[in-house]
Amino acid sequence: MSDLPFGFGLPDRDPEKRDEPGQGGGAGGDDPFGLGALFGSMGGVGPGAGNPADLLGKMPLFAELQKLMSWSGGPVNWDLARQGAISQLAPGHQPTSAAEQAAVSEALRLADLWLDQVTELPSGIDRGLAWSRVDWVEQTLPAWTALIDPLAERVVAAMTSALPAEAAQVAGPLAGIMGQMGGVMFGAQVGQALAKLADEVTTSTDVGLPLGPKGAGVLVPQNVTAFGAGLDRPEDEVRLFLALREAAHQRLFAHVPWLRQQLTDAVHAYARGIHVDPEAIQRGLDEAMSGMEGGLDPNDPESVQRLLGSGVLEPEETPEQQMALRRLETLLALVEGWVDSVVSAAAAERLPGHSALAETMRRRRASGGPAEQTFATLVGLELRPRRLRDASTVWGAMAQQHGTAERDRLWSHPDLLPTSEDLDEPLDFVARQGAADPFAELTDGLDRPEGDDTDRPGTDGSGTDGTEPKA
Known part of the structure; x- marks a missing residue:
């Protein structure tokens, strides 16, 4: 996936890349939040531009979708997103057949049988589904919707508060419909993103989160075939390998109830930190406008667009946001590392093509798979392959040194999981496990009968200092 699908994340932090055409973050090029495109697409916006409603008729996209301008369901027009994605997928759409449905169900059933032997977590699948891209x-x-709406709300709020007075004058004539237009712009952008992801995902968990209905194991047969192209492996092997990954993800998310929420909360914690520093913005504006020939002309939308694309309105990451990104990266790496570990344990001796398939998956992630692209453009998070390798090392070493039960017990509470610092030295973390129960003091005595103080210091019939009691 060479293009960034969503475009909510911050632009590329490399100044040299930002100067290159088309670079700067997200689908909006040098304008990561899309407002530059919003102003630029309006052509004659300004005090003399006429009735704002007339502008819609001048834009083909909006002319066809005027009925969607009444959207009031949130910051993203999801009706438009759905229609836009499906229209892009329509030319190559392949409905799933009964034979594909049966093959997917059988692959997921066999995957669960294999996983039963390598993990303590029970199956999280009660039905197997074959989905088309649509x-x-x-x-x-x-x-x-649950993941993106809070992020979109913060993006809109931050950019609106950062808009200089001159640009606000340009937007003034559109004040009555800016909300609906923002929803349309986001809807079109998200629809395009979903279509790109749908072209590549092989399961319902490829982006690092379970996106399907609860209890459903899902494969996308058309993309399963594409994943195996050129590997010279039978399609049933490819299907089973991907079914193992889907079934492993489903076990984890079904039986670690806090995991999905923690991943989502990390994204939303990043979103809550999106804000602007008015003084810094003003300094940047002064510098930008001093370098603009003729300054900023409120009647010239092109000068407003150049200002929006200059980067001065981009919010800077706060320490809290950086912490949220580290937490998100660590959790995603731990999930993927655990899945890699249990799938390898289940398939290495049974699936002849496992090594080739696992290497294909690693290359896919390194070059930017669905998960990498999703979080890169939603929150600017670049998932590091090394971090995933460190997580895989933790899970593999835990199983080898302490057994699968101790390995999976780490998922029983978020405080037991390795931190980002632990992943820097994964084998040191593993060596510390099993030496002592970190919750022993908290749970000591919980199962002891009331009044039984046996084994507590000073309660063995001796004095509190360990001496014999006085007669």
Whole structure:
């Protein structure tokens, strides 16, 4: 996936890349939040531009979708997102067949049998589903809505508060419909993103989060075939390998109830930190406008667009946001590392093509798979392959040194999991496990009968200092 699908994240932090055409973060090029495109697409916006409603007729996209301008369901027009994604997928749409449905169900059933032997976590699947790319878009929309809406709200609020007075004058004539237009712009952008992801995802968990209905194990047969192209492996092997990954993800998210929420909360914690420093913005504006020939002309939308694309309105990451990103990266790495570890344990001796398939998955992630692209453009998080390798080392060493039960017990509470610092020295973390129960003091005595103080210091019939009691 060479293009960034969502475009909510901050632009590339490399100044040299930001100067290159088309660079700067997200689908909006040098304008990561899309407002530059919003102003630029309006052509004659300004005090003399006429009735704002007339502008819609001049833009083909909006002319066809005027009925969607009444959207009031949040910051993203999800009706438009759905329609836009499906229209892009329509030319290559392949409905799933009964034979594909049966093959997917059988692969997931066998995957669960294999996983039963390598993990303490029970199955998280009660039905197997074969989805087309269009099915994937339609069935995952509720999950995307919960993830993206809070982020979009903060982006809009931050950019609105940062808009200089001169640019606000340009936007003045559109004040009555800015909310709806923002929803349309976000809807179009998200629809394009979902279509790109749907072209590549093979399961419902490829982005690092379970996006399908609870208890459903999902494969996308059309993309399963594409994943195995050129590997010279039978398609049933490819299907089973991906079914193992889907089934492993489902076990983890089904039986670690806090995991999904913690991942989502990390994204939303980042979103809550999106804000602007008015003084810094003003300094940047002064510098930017001093370098603009003729300064900023409120009647010239092109000068406003150049200002929006200059980078001065981009919010800077706060320490809290950086902490949220580290937490998000660590959790995603731990999930993927655990899945890699248990799938390898289940398939290494049974699936002849496991090594080739696992290497293909690693290359896919390194070059930017669905998970990497999703979080890069939602919150600017670049998932590091090394971090995933460190997580895989933790899970593999835990199973080898302490057994699968101790390995999986780490998922029983978030405080037991390795931190970002622990992943810097994964084997040191593993060596510390099993030496002592970190919750022993908290749980000591919880199962002891009331009044039984046996084994407590000073309660063995001796004095509190360990001496014999007085006669």
